[in-house]
Amino acid sequence: MRIIDTHTHIYDAAFDADRDAVVRRAREAGVGQVLLPNEDSGSYAAMRATQAAYPDFCRVMLGVHPTSVNEQWRREMEFFDDHIGDPGWTAVGEIGLDLYWDKSFLPQQKQVFEHQLAAAVEKGLPVSIHSREAFAETIASLRRFDAGRLRGVIHAFSGGAEQAREYSRLGDFYFGIGGVSTYKNARFVEQLPMVGLDRIVLETDAPYLTPVPMRGHRNEPAYLVHVAGRLAQVFGLDAETVAETTSQNAEKLFF
Numbered sequence: 001m002r003i004i005d006t007h008t009h010i011y012d013a014a015f016d017a018d019r020d021a022v023v024r025r026a027r028e029a030g031v032g033q034v035l036l037p038n039e040d041s042g043s044y045a046a047m048r049a050t051q052a053a054y055p056d057f058c059r060v061m062l063g064v065h066p067t068s069v070n071e072q073w074r075r076e077m078e079f080f081d082d083h084i085g086d087p088g089w090t091a092v093g094e095i096g097l098d099l100y101w102d103k104s105f106l107p108q109q110k111q112v113f114e115h116q117l118a119a120a121v122e123k124g125l126p127v128s129i130h131s132r133e134a135f136a137e138t139i140a141s142l143r144r145f146d147a148g149r150l151r152g153v154i155h156a157f158s159g160g161a162e163q164a165r166e167y168s169r170l171g172d173f174y175f176g177i178g179g180v181s182t183y184k185n186a187r188f189v190e191q192l193p194m195v196g197l198d199r200i201v202l203e204t205d206a207p208y209l210t211p212v213p214m215r216g217h218r219n220e221p222a223y224l225v226h227v228a229g230r231l232a233q234v235f236g237l238d239a240e241t242v243a244e245t246t247s248q249n250a251e252k253l254f255f
């Protein structure tokens, strides 16, 4: 089995005690590459250190996460501007809009999101989009750009086929599927065949969103085999085919 984890935070302090073992288990499970999304200037050093420790395993993104848009938002945008010209970025992420935790910075969230979308378009980089309880607002921001130049992944996608179609009209978008797909109440999973396996990439969002049967524990890239297994059921394929197809999708988009 060959798997790419397109969205994981293994630089997080939750992995400080046993990161070597986490990477070893991932490789043993077939996860040969992971993509690390940045959150803000505070996560940058840990992300870079993890990349340096496992240079053939990790690729990195640069971005300001929407929940990091607060009173310091201008400083965060300057930090992004100072580093986006550096070589080696796989994508701009994770960026987007989050109205679940805090709505008070919505205008600033939009400004930071669109600033980073513009940078991605200018650099020809894909984006990793975090959109939580902000579908209409996210669509409105994407609409301001040329659909022929926007490409990326809708991270932690849990919308139906209609939402996927709306995103796809606005750019070359893939949909990131992780542990949530294994939860009993995840009705969106039934619509994934309409989205198409050729549009899906796998992701853990570790340490969060652990798939069944490991739910309740810290998530880690090795557990993606459970997500591949769930999608294999949904698509009527074997897990190897799901892993291989989604890895090829990730390579097309990011490599």
Ligand SMILES: [Zn+2]
Binding pocket: 007, 009, 037, 094, 205
């Ligand atoms: Zn994330």
